[in-house]
Amino acid sequence: MLTDLDFLESGSAFPPISERKRLEEYRRNEILFNSGIPNEWQSDFSAIARRLGKKQSEIDTVFNYQQLISKKTADFVCGEPPTLETEQDTDKISKLLEQQEFFNKLYEMFIDISRFGNAVLKFKDKSFTAVSPMFWFPICDKSDLKTITQHVIAYPVNPDRNGKMQSLYVEIHEKGSFIERLYRLGGNIGAVEYEKKHATGLDDFAVQVLTNVTSSTSLFGMSDYKIVSSIIEKLIWRFSCIDSVLDKHSEPSMSGPESAMTYDEQFGVSYLNLGKYFARADNESPDLKYITWDGNLESSFKEAEMLFNQLYILSEMGQAFADAGGNDSSGTALKLRLVSPRVKAARLAKLNNARVKNIICTLCSLNGISVDYNGLTLHWNDGLPVDETEQIQTLNLATGGKAVMSQYAALKQRGLSDAEAEAELEQINEENAAVQPLQLGVIDNGE
Secondary structure, three states, rough: OOOOOOHHOOOOOOOOOOHHHHHHHHHHHHHHHHHHHHHHHHHHHHHHHHHHHOOOOOOOOOOOOOHHHHHHHHHHHHHOOOOEEEEOOOOHHHHHHHHHOOOHHHHHHHHHHHOEEEEEEEEEOOOOEEEOOHEEEEEOOOOOEEEEEEEEEEEEEEEEEOOOOEEEEEOOOOOOEEEEEEEOOOOOEEEEEEEEEEEEOOOOOEEEEEEOOOEEOEEEOOOOOOHHHHHHHHHHHHHHHHHHHHHHHOOEEOOHHHEEEEEEEEOOEEEEEEOOOOOOOOOOOOOEEOOOOOOOOOOHHHHOOOOOOOOHHHHHOOHHHHHOOOOOOOOHHHHOOHHHHHHHHHHHHHHHHHHHHHHHHHHHHHOOOOOOHHHHHEOOOOOOOOOHHHHHHHHHHHHOOOOOHHHHHHHHHHOHHHHHHHHHHHHHHHHHHHHHOOOOOOOOOOO
8 A cells, every 4th residue: 555655756656556456457458358268367278277187278158247247236336326315406407417417326336346446536617537547556554544535546658659758747636636647668667747726616525435345454346256266267267168168069070981982093082072972881880970979078068067156156156147037926025036246235325325415515615506515415225126016005004005205205116306396296187176066055135
């Protein structure tokens, strides 16, 4: 971990040595997410191939469960955007978040949380943008390594004709401001070419970080990939071997009497001319026939089944991998089948709820909308379809058929804005008044 800015001094290596293991894991996870094979895996495959005497170690089939894990995780956490509840103008806040594509960016951040362990964003002017954790270098308090005192965003820029980067762009963020610098970059960090200080107008850092599960020994979140990568690597190799065996033995081969062969005097070789007729002298003569091979791959498939089960368990995806929930079943049955990924999503939502609230409040403040942090509540959804019939039956049974919410609350639950809900209520009242019979009354003629 970094506890000061010494890594930016002239002559220092970039990236800093203490951060290279983390950055290498990010690089590997990025390759896996994009359906690639990391060099480390290819080295493992080549070593196994040499040990088994195989000439070919290239992998044609890639099971990209890593990308699926990240997308499924983001789907369960915020595939259905969280519902906002606040005493302020909810419609105005929702409109701003829609204009800023906030929930699309939130989805991307949870993708990064899954694959990297952390998601980093940076406020800029009245908006915000995602930053790759590969460019993020937190500076920790020496007395408390879980407390960040500064955020450094740094990455090489200005490539020459050969693609070699000539400069290092750096932002050093503190609460309320950040310093922008441009360093000369050769083999190591060189002199400062440009420097400027900017005020952000924020009480907090302009850089905010969302996280996966952490531990007392590390500031950084744990990637979802690390616990299952060895299993997926094993599955890819095992099915590659099965493919090669099946391909090898799918080539047609034949057996028959030697008399079926024709000798080519020009080339001096014998060959089988299938256009000829081969007569058999008697039943004892061997027949000309194709050789069929029955490969015994049962043990390989049993191993693969065991590995798949472990993958479902360790990734916490369970039936989310094997079953998309498209069967005809009740909402309760569907939720029970997907308990594990829903628990995982609830954990991530709880870990990041306060930070997401703070991001929303900061974004609103930058755009002139006052939002009370303590008065803002986020209701996270699991993205599963709502079984309304089952919900109504449960409420009727619990309340004896009595109403449990007002008409206004029911309309808001349907996704209507405040103005739309009020207009709908007014329309309902007008229609009810129109169909009610005129009340009979007594006419007083003064007699």
